[in-house]
Amino acid sequence: MINRYEVNETNQMIEQDNLDVRTITLGISLMDCIDGDLEKLNRQIYQKVTTVARDLVSTGREIELEYGIPIVNKRISVTPIAIVGEAACKRPEDYVTIARTLDKAAKEVGVNFIGGYSALVSKGMTRGEEALIRSIPAALSQTERVCSSVNVGSTKCGINMDAVRLLGEIVRETAEYTKDQDSLGCAKLVVFCNAPDDNPFMAGAFHGVTEADAIINVGVSGPGVVKHALSKVRGESFEVLCETIKKTAFKVTRVGQLVAQEASKRLGIPFGILDLSLAPTPAVGDSVAEILEEIGLERTGAPGTTAALALLNDQVKKGGVMASSYVGGLSGAFIPVSEDQGMIDAVQAGALSLEKLEAMTCVCSVGLDMIAIPGDTKASTISGIIADEMAIGMVNQKTTAVRIIPVIGKGVGEMVEFGGLLGYAPIMPVNAFSCEAFVSRRGRIPAPIHSFKN
Amino acid sequence: MKKTIITVVGKDTVGIIARVCTYLADNQVNILDISQTIVQGYFNMMMIVDTGLVQSFGRLSEELLELGKEIGVVIKCQHEEIFESMHRI
Numbered sequence A: 001m002i003n004r005y006e007v008n009e010t011n012q013m014i015e016q017d018n019l020d021v022r023t024i025t026l027g028i029s030l031m032d033c034i035d036g037d038l039e040k041l042n043r044q045i046y047q048k049v050t051t052v053a054r055d056l057v058s059t060g061r062e063i064e065l066e067y068g069i070p071i072v073n074k075r076i077s078v079t080p081i082a083i084v085g086e087a088a089c090k091r092p093e094d095y096v097t098i099a100r101t102l103d104k105a106a107k108e109v110g111v112n113f114i115g116g117y118s119a120l121v122s123k124g125m126t127r128g129e130e131a132l133i134r135s136i137p138a139a140l141s142q143t144e145r146v147c148s149s150v151n152v153g154s155t156k157c158g159i160n161m162d163a164v165r166l167l168g169e170i171v172r173e174t175a176e177y178t179k180d181q182d183s184l185g186c187a188k189l190v191v192f193c194n195a196p197d198d199n200p201f202m203a204g205a206f207h208g209v210t211e212a213d214a215i216i217n218v219g220v221s222g223p224g225v226v227k228h229a230l231s232k233v234r235g236e237s238f239e240v241l242c243e244t245i246k247k248t249a250f251k252v253t254r255v256g257q258l259v260a261q262e263a264s265k266r267l268g269i270p271f272g273i274l275d276l277s278l279a280p281t282p283a284v285g286d287s288v289a290e291i292l293e294e295i296g297l298e299r300t301g302a303p304g305t306t307a308a309l310a311l312l313n314d315q316v317k318k319g320g321v322m323a324s325s326y327v328g329g330l331s332g333a334f335i336p337v338s339e340d341q342g343m344i345d346a347v348q349a350g351a352l353s354l355e356k357l358e359a360m361t362c363v364c365s366v367g368l369d370m371i372a373i374p375g376d377t378k379a380s381t382i383s384g385i386i387a388d389e390m391a392i393g394m395v396n397q398k399t400t401a402v403r404i405i406p407v408i409g410k411g412v413g414e415m416v417e418f419g420g421l422l423g424y425a426p427i428m429p430v431n432a433f434s435c436e437a438f439v440s441r442r443g444r445i446p447a448p449i450h451s452f453k454n
Numbered sequence B: 001m002k003k004t005i006i007t008v009v010g011k012d013t014v015g016i017i018a019r020v021c022t023y024l025a026d027n028q029v030n031i032l033d034i035s036q037t038i039v040q041g042y043f044n045m046m047m048i049v050d051t052g053l054v055q056s057f058g059r060l061s062e063e064l065l066e067l068g069k070e071i072g073v074v075i076k077c078q079h080e081e082i083f084e085s086m087h088r089i
Helices: A002-017 A037-054 A058-065 A080-083 A090-108 A126-142 A163-177 A184-188 A221-232 A238-267 A287-295 A305-321 A341-348 A354-361 A381-395 B016-025 B059-071 B081-087
Strands: A022-028 A071-079 A114-120 A146-154 A158-160 A189-193 A214-220 A271-275 A368-374 A400-406 A414-415 A425-426 B003-011 B030-039 B042-050 B073-079
Touching: A002 A221, A002 A238, A002 B003, A002 B042, A002 B081, A022 A037, A022 A058, A022 A184, A022 A238, A037 A071, A037 A080, A037 A090, A058 A071, A058 A238, A058 B059, A058 B073, A071 A090, A080 A090, A080 A114, A090 A114, A090 A126, A090 A146, A090 A158, A114 A126, A126 A146, A126 A163, A146 A184, A146 A381, A158 A163, A158 A381, A158 B073, A163 A184, A163 A189, A163 A381, A163 A400, A184 A221, A184 A400, A189 A381, A189 A414, A214 A238, A221 A238, A221 B003, A238 A271, A271 A414, A287 A341, A305 A354, A341 A425, A354 A368, A354 A381, A368 A381, A368 A425, A381 A400, A425 B073, B003 B016, B003 B059, B016 B030, B016 B042, B016 B059, B059 B073, B073 B081
Parallel strands: A022 A071, A071 A114, A114 A146, A146 A189, A214 A271, A368 A400
Antiparallel strands: A022 A214, A146 A158, A189 A400, A414 A425, B003 B042, B003 B073, B030 B042
């Protein structure tokens, strides 16, 4: 029988340490909506999304109420639109109509984001995929809730440098299109290497082509809970430290598993995976950086940061894996800058640089995330940053991503406010030396030697 | 049988248990177990109840919260599974 101590512990995690389920993401396949006629395609997409996701938000609320656990976001991911739209879309403008349809459907069912305005081009781009990529700036500036992602590399295929070059320009263009909102469009655009098919987290969620018709994926959170647990073992050995993280991650994940199973049962849609991520928010006490500091760093970015993060990431996975029947998505510690108060403070204190963040992405999920850079950063430099991050993912057989925001009209040290969960960020300096000649080369970087495990 | 955990936390005063139990009795909620303590003037109670006969869990939860406000305590009402899943393998 459950005792009072356990009940109090759970409720303290929820009330004081910001334990929540970050997202229930409903993946919906749009394969059966494909049609050569654009109008019909749009109509079918709207109908399918609003039908399958009709009860998503109300079911989420029901579960929240009954278990007393906040479920912060209810979201939808769909089949990469580049595939769905290829037969009907001749020009980038045609794809934008699909973005507007998705936005309308998202508003109709009450979800705050819909992901999947995506293209998977790790080896090459079809005409349709290139058109979708070129439509991203317009799509993200004309919609509110649509999120876009492009997979430009993988361990098996190498890196498509033509797509990397194009995306440097697209990121800049998206920033220009949304400059009245501090280039907010770029916060909804992720460039991936080794993108998972079942990621529930935005902005990079899409419903992979390997997935079933509809699936429930859940992302947990809980940096505050881990930090609180670690504050009780200050000065103890690494063994105690690691055990504490594992046990805490286990408990957090179990809550996610329960919510995922309940949502799946009530919606009549199969459970896909649980994403074991430590996802921070700008709220005080909900920060991954604060965990690193609790482990023993004066500020995140100090020497030792990469090791501390590697340890944290690994223990979270070890604790979480046993707590869920299926684990997937991005699973690990997120290190976005604007969405994490401790990261913001570290940047402002001069402790954390873009280069250190890049090193940190080698040992955790996911990548350079929500980083504001000067608005006059050249497209080729952005492509260079993307290429570096993709190379880390390709060589280390892990997912990496870049979500970077060149804030038009602002320079180093100025602040930019994205609002809500997206937070705010100080603009960070970028290495000013050029990589123009490198990213101007055509073609792709071949897959690394260790990808040939045949 | 639908096991639910009710927690009542707040400053101690006369009649907390009486009022919560009266409400539960009026609403077809059977109490299976009560454990209660007072630490430095703070009242902390956990009840395991059966809400199998309750029509709307949402209403029960809201009304208990309201009752808590009247008494000056916080009353939470959660299905047992969240604790079971977190603390039991």
